[in-house]
Amino acid sequence: MGMETTRLFQRCLLLLLLLVGHCVLAQRPDSPAFSVVPLGVKGGLDEGNLSAYLVAASGSTSYVCLDAGSVYSGVEKAVARKVFTGSAGEVIRNNIKAYLISHAHLDHVAGLLLNATDDSPKSIYGLSDCLKTIQNDYFNWRTWPNFGSSGNPPALRKYQLQPLTPGQETALENTVLSVQTFVLSHGKPYQSAAFLIRSQNSYLLYLGDTGADAIEKAPQLRNLWQAIQPLVKAGQLKAIFIETSYANVQPPAQLFGHLTPALLMQEMAALSQLTGAAALRGLPVVITHIKPTAGNETAIKKQLTEANSLQMKLIFPEQGQLLQF
Numbered sequence: 352m353g354m355e356t357t358r359l360f361q362r363c364l365l366l367l368l369l370l371v372g373h374c375v376l377a378q379r380p381d382s383p384a385f386s387v388v389p390l391g392v393k394g395g396l397d398e399g400n401l402s403a404y405l406v407a408a409s410g411s412t413s414y415v416c417l418d419a420g421s422v423y424s425g426v427e428k429a430v431a432r433k434v435f436t437g438s439a440g441e442v443i444r445n446n447i448k449a450y451l452i453s454h455a456h457l458d459h460v461a462g463l464l465l466n467a468t469d470d471s472p473k474s475i476y477g478l479s480d481c482l483k484t485i486q487n488d489y490f491n492w493r494t495w496p497n498f499g500s501s502g503n504p505p506a507l508r509k510y511q512l513q514p515l516t517p518g519q520e521t522a523l524e525n526t527v528l529s530v531q532t533f534v535l536s537h538g539k540p541y542q543s544a545a546f547l548i549r550s551q552n553s554y555l556l557y558l559g560d561t562g563a564d565a566i567e568k569a570p571q572l573r574n575l576w577q578a579i580q581p582l583v584k585a586g587q588l589k590a591i592f593i594e595t596s597y598a599n600v601q602p603p604a605q606l607f608g609h610l611t612p613a614l615l616m617q618e619m620a621a622l623s624q625l626t627g628a629a630a631l632r633g634l635p636v637v638i639t640h641i642k643p644t645a646g647n648e649t650a651i652k653k654q655l656t657e658a659n660s661l662q663m664k665l666i667f668p669e670q671g672q673l674l675q676f
């Protein structure tokens with residue numbers, strides 16, 4: 352080989368190496384921080400598939416259950432999809448270490464209530480108003496036996512009801528996770544909650560049912576966006592779980608504290624004002640609580656996809672199908 356040819360060959364080789372290196376780096380995904388198993392994804396009607404999401408640190412089998420509309424039927428689906436080995440009952444007793452309940456509406460607690468008899472002792476975390484409703488209106492020996500730890504005797508003490516203080520970080524027992532809680536408005540003055548789950552330096556945000564600030568005439572979501580914006584900018588927030596119950600056709604007076612695609616995008620625009628639009632590009636946004644009435648689901652998916660100028664990664668979860676973030 353002549354001198355020139357050798358030099359040319361070396362340059363080509365260098366270029367090729369740089370190119371390969373770049374592709375490898377560009378395509379290497381960050382290793383996931385969270386495993387999520389949706390146990391229920393709908394916002395009504397389908398009583399075997401109502402809001403409930405298992406969350407664990409990646410590699411761990413110790414989950415917390417965010418809301419508990421459907422538990423047993425969701426775990427059965429996950430077992431069928433080989434996400435868990437063992438029976439649904441074993442998974443509920445052994446792998447669910449605690450429940451976090453955003454609000455006490457039946458479509459968020461029915462699975463917990465119906466499985467209480469066969470569950471293992473654990474904690475239920477929530478805002479104190481939500482826990483009071485669970486204790487006084489369900490665990491009272493009238494609507495259901497008292498599986499709680501106070502209230503109408505005898506208290507069976509299956510569950511420790513542990514109030515969460517907004518803005519304060521609380522370690523979630525028997526897991527490596529902790530939570531910070533935010534108050535949401537779900538048809539004023541009714542309160543719901545958002546849970547910011549932390550595993551080491553990574554975060555996942557789950558919102559229970561919520562209306563938009565503009566409709567609720569409340570600053571709750573603005574306060575939440577303000578609190579999480581540094582995490583979004585730093586790439587530490589791995590996913591947002593947020594509801595879209597109704598399509599845009601729903602009149603504002605009949606939203607009952609829920610979001611539409613237009614209102615969700617309005618709120619995401621408010622967040623992007625704080626973070627810059629680039630920080631939201633590719634951010635996984637998991638759409639929860641879609642009401643499965645005729646045409647509603649299709650309309651919501653279409654309207655969200657068309658309005659996604661921020662280029663977030665919209666995810667429509669399926670019952671029992673593992674997600675990683």
Ligand SMILES: [Zn+2]
Pocket residue numbers: 454456537560
């Ligand atoms: Zn609700």
